[in-house]
Amino acid sequence: MDNALAYTDSNFDQFVDELKDFLRIPSVSTDSSRAGDVQKAARWLADHMKALGVGKVEIMETAGHPIVYGEHLVDPAAPTILVYGHYDVQPPDPLELWDSDPFDPQVRNGDLYARGSCDDKGQLFMHVKAAESYFKTDGSLPLNVKYIFEGEEEIGSKHLPQFLSDNKDLLAADVAVVSDTALFGDGVPSITYGLRGLAYVEVTLQGPSIDLHSGVYGGAVHNPINALAKMIADLHDDDHRVTIDGFYDNVIDLTPEERNTFASLPFDGEAWVQEVGASKSKTEKGFTPLEGTTARPTLDCNGVWGGFIGEGAKTVLPAKANAKISCRLVPGQTPEEITDKLEAHFRKHVPETMTLTFTDLHGGHGALTPTDSNAMKAASDAMEGVYGVKPYMVRSGGSIPIVADFKRILGQDTVLMGFGLDSDAIHSPNEKFGLDRFRAGIDSIIRFMSLFSRSN
């Protein structure tokens, strides 16, 4: 382990240059005109892994973009980890807001600016460079490693669950390791043990069959916007709890220990929401903003539209009003359950003047990983070794559906050891990744591989 750490120290500039090469390939998976670049990124990555010593590397086709599979098995008796990452990136738009070309990586003030620098090319590359550091010093790895790097994360990992099902034996491992999350704060290490799920639906209320003149019909025909506004308003009570029947039935409540830990974290909820321009927080009664965003289910309208939305005044009484509504779920809740309950709620409460269309757009399971496993302990010790302080065990409010899939399909818990920051602008212009965090990530992974190899 020390040799590997020393190798990283000596070769770090070279690592950064190689990462820049990887980032120059505009592997935007949502953009069909970039399909060739997505392929190119997969090939670049596979060639790079093969060259540095990974025993077996293959580009495995899916119905969409390919998965780069790598495998280096050192000893059947040693533990095995399954490293997941993604080499596809978000679109760079709006281009005019970037200070430098998103696909011409630039270092400014110690941060590497490029689309994908943090999400997730930079973070997956930490695993590749950790492996290289072992190969170039010890000649091998301290444990068995399997890699799956996919090219469709930014478009919902559509083909990954099927890939997992089709390759259960190939992918067998003791634990999955993912670096695609953020640190609790800059210099404040953390490991994510909880993720929220998602149930995302669209509802349309139709009243009259055509748009009407509000002067002629206003006062006799129920307005779908007003009706939808009432239905949306009624989804929360005065305590900002969701009113859907049974919504909280299967929520796994925070333990008193977790609440104590949350309360002890260096986190000021009011300052945090004020950073993004909100005047004050709004959270389900009885919970803190941190609990509300990471460990409680929520309901938000993500979009609403209906009637005349152009400039000026048009006196229309519209035929329809529409909303996109999603719930963040917590472990215990499933997207199927909550989507069904949402639909039942809307069908029960739709006014008799309206026709409801309810569409299930998309869902994902939350996840909760035991914090006392050998892998979690190894990860915690590894990060402590780098940062000098124990990482916080935290929950994240976002969703990484693949984590639930690893558990459901492969039976693997996931260690979420990420080195991003909320301020890395991962889906925005000027995405960046601090080189100090790139370095801390490689070091943490080198330490984790060694510690976990000895833990079984």
Added chain:
Amino acid sequence: MDNALAYTDSNFDQFVDELKDFLRIPSVSTDSSRAGDVQKAARWLADHMKALGVGKVEIMETAGHPIVYGEHLVDPAAPTILVYGHYDVQPPDPLELWDSDPFDPQVRNGDLYARGSCDDKGQLFMHVKAAESYFKTDGSLPLNVKYIFEGEEEIGSKHLPQFLSDNKDLLAADVAVVSDTALFGDGVPSITYGLRGLAYVEVTLQGPSIDLHSGVYGGAVHNPINALAKMIADLHDDDHRVTIDGFYDNVIDLTPEERNTFASLPFDGEAWVQEVGASKSKTEKGFTPLEGTTARPTLDCNGVWGGFIGEGAKTVLPAKANAKISCRLVPGQTPEEITDKLEAHFRKHVPETMTLTFTDLHGGHGALTPTDSNAMKAASDAMEGVYGVKPYMVRSGGSIPIVADFKRILGQDTVLMGFGLDSDAIHSPNEKFGLDRFRAGIDSIIRFMSLFSRSN
């Protein structure tokens, strides 16, 4: 009069062709990119009037779109009418719901389909063609006529009151005549003696300063769409009465006689709303649909938008949500009063997590005209001559603010002799105007001009 009626009979197909030419000009006043077309429509109309014999025609500039002024004075001792109409039209959106191009007029089953066919190009053109029928037969008109055709009715007739004030002498007349309303039913003639007013506003709620990730912030930051939905929902109580403080204070209630007359009209409120696809009516408690739409004030959302409204799912917690909201007013209420009360309501109830922007977009006064004047009697007899039955005296739910301005600024009552139908879809896709009604309108106007010329 008989010669003029015969001329219309012989030349009706030509009249329709000319109207089609007029309708081909997309004079959408709300759309600044169409300003040239609005100008073009004004010029087309002025040229047309001049060519057929109107003594003096002028395009009079305003701070906005111009007014086409025409004047044909035959005898200082004869009565004078001031004919008002508008040559601008509503936007045609949503275009994909039209069965034929809104600006390529098509006749189907005796109806002329085009944006503006009924509202109001087709109806103002009835006055032009009635005049032509007199010019081409008697060589003159039976009374003095002044015409003002404006190009800003669909954007609130912003510059018309100033124009009236600036031209009081020029516009002096015994009565104003407007054809911009609907018949009580197909083949059921009516004259409108009451109009509703309008107060139209836009509200924006802003929570955070930027769009946020709903996974990261959902549960701590109040969602502007959810907040706006609640504010909109709270604008009505369970009796579908508007909850704004003092909203009903100045309403001139229907007299018992009016309620009796309303009840005796051949009108089935449920059948009427079902014709436009509504399953049942929704009216302020204690009132019929006919009362609700013509003699009671109402509040409708005309548009709502916020967040992600594209295809699919985007997990955004948006910075803003917006709504266009308008109230139909009844005589006694003023737009200034109700706009102020709306603003006070929104300012009082805006949640402390939100910043409110409140914009007064436009307003207009309602009107109530005496039904026993010479002009009203002449109009009634004229329509009886065409239809064979006395027209009903009715109130309309729509707003023609200019009617209140004619009274206030010029001291003129207005005869509202309109030939539209509620089913003409005047602010919707597939706007139409029945050619039989275009014809009945011209005939009624020819008769009215003759009858009113003899009534003084």
